[in-house]
Amino acid sequence: MTTDFRTPALDALAKEIIPEEHFTFSAATARDRFFNDTRMLDVKQWVHNAFRTNPTSMIGHMIDHLALTGTEDLLDLGCGNGFILEDLRPHLADGSITGLDIAPAVLQAARQRLHGTATPCTWIEGSADDLSMLGDDTFDRVMANYMIHYVPDLDRCFTGVRRVMRPGGIFQLTTDRTDSMLEMYDAHFAALNAMGAPRDLFKASPKGRLSLTNGADLLGKHFERVHTVTWQDQLRFTSTEPFMRFYEVGHNHCCASSEEDERLTASFFAELRERVQAQVTAAIEARGYFAVTKYTGSFLCQ
Structure with missing residues (x-):
């Protein structure tokens, strides 16, 4: 079933409030602040599972398009705490998993999450734009999920992916549109405006560096075929907490x-x-829930 949560009203709102400029953060900031523990990932993963309304999960969407037979060798760039790999692993019963991440804390969490599984797992601390420790034609599948905007050198990353991926392999890069979670940004920007906040806080998601809008052109410089598959969801909250x-x-x-x-x-x-909570409370009282619409998807590169 294809679910479409887009409406003309949301499209018009996106044009009105989503800035052209997006936040940018270094890999060091991601390693030392965002992922020095698993809290950020844990909260996002819990919310996306607990409050989604699309019956197909994003992980299910990813697995469908990876077209796994069970014997593939898979590389996960920015594997985080292994949340996605845990669901994907049964589809690689006779394959292997290599997880790479720049942040030691989340890499250790991934190692613990998949400890003892029959699928062989290798864990590497490193940056996705330096795959020099990996051999040519080593992997049938490579993933980069919601992390590519932190990678310092995208061209070097994609060149490395091409080198380590076997002929006929698939590189799946998953990211958002810049207007994803529009309702959250609308409440956020309204609160900032009411507070007279500094104008440099009015920026779009850092995923704007490589989003579903501009990613195909960037990837097309490195891969012969780039196919875009999209997925939507709407998180619905009946409680502000x-x-x-x-x-x-x-x-x-x-x-x-x-x-x-x-x-x-x-x-x-x-x-x-x-101020944000007051807006969410008002929406719940008026409609019964506060909606956060997710526009996301993957580039399948060969």
Whole structure:
């Protein structure tokens, strides 16, 4: 079943509020701040499972398009805490998994999550733009899920993927549209406006660096065939508490608290959360739930 949550009203709102400029963060910031533990990933993963309305999960969507037979050797770039690999592993009963991540804390979590499974697993601490430790024509499948915007050198990363991927293999890169989770950004920007916040906080998701909009052109420089498959979901919250955890911990207040900034005090973020929560509460009272629409998908590259 194909689910379409897009409406003309949401498309018009996206054009009105989503800025052209997006946040950018270094790999070091991702390693040392975002993923120095698993909290951010844990909250996002819990929310996307607990509050989704699409009966097909995003992981199910990924697995469908990887076209696994069970014997493939798979490389997961930015494997995080192994949440996706845990569901994918039974589809590789006679294959192998190699997980690479720049952050030791989440890599250890992945190692523990898949410890003792029959599928052989190898774990590598490193950056996705340096695959020099891996041999040519080593993998049948390569994945990069929601992490490519942190990679310092994209051209070097994609060149490395081509080298380590066997002929006929598939590179699956999953990312968002820049207007994904539009309702959350709408509430966030409205609160910032009411507070007279610094204008440099009004930026789109860092996934704008390589989104579903611009990714095909970037990948087309390195792969002969780039096919885009899309997936939608709508998270629906009938209580403000889980949404606020998603907003504050899972997304660092839409990236506003991602890096230290002496202008942004604890009281600033307390007021920001109060204003966002008030909007979410009003939406729940009016409609019965607060919706966050997810526009995402994958590039399948060969």
